[in-house]
Amino acid sequence: MQAIYKFRTLSSLLICLASATAILASDSIASNIKKKDGTVDQRINDLDELCKDWVYYKAKILKYSKEGDEKAAAKARSNFVAVNKDLSEYHDKDVTTTCAKYDTQENIQKYLK
Numbered sequence: 001m002q003a004i005y006k007f008r009t010l011s012s013l014l015i016c017l018a019s020a021t022a023i024l025a026s027d028s029i030a031s032n033i034k035k036k037d038g039t040v041d042q043r044i045n046d047l048d049e050l051c052k053d054w055v056y057y058k059a060k061i062l063k064y065s066k067e068g069d070e071k072a073a074a075k076a077r078s079n080f081v082a083v084n085k086d087l088s089e090y091h092d093k094d095v096t097t098t099c100a101k102y103d104t105q106e107n108i109q110k111y112l113k
Contacts (some may be wrong), residue, residue, distance in 0.1 A: 059111035
């Protein structure tokens with residue numbers, strides 16, 4: 001689907017473009033958190049995505065262990081360890097703050113299903 005916008009003046013178009021650019025830039029800056037070595041991951045929301053994975057695999061370990069599916073629990077544990085390794089590249093404060101947004105009962109319950 002293609003959206004066509006008509007602007008009455010060039011200045012209204014420029015204002016719209018400037019606003020959109022500012023929004024995109026602020027999202028990118030906010031989600032590119034520096035690692036311990038000072039670099040920034042190429043994936044814009046890397047730390048957020050890692051934290052989501054961390055919560056997901058934590059819940060899956062609980063789920064599969066409770067169900068007695070040790071093979072699936074072991075696979076989830078392996079993925080959990082890999083995510084923890086990736087998280088260790090970030091400062092502890094950033095990891096704690098970011099992961100707290102996703103480590104909620106609501107998300108855990110969602111993944112336990």
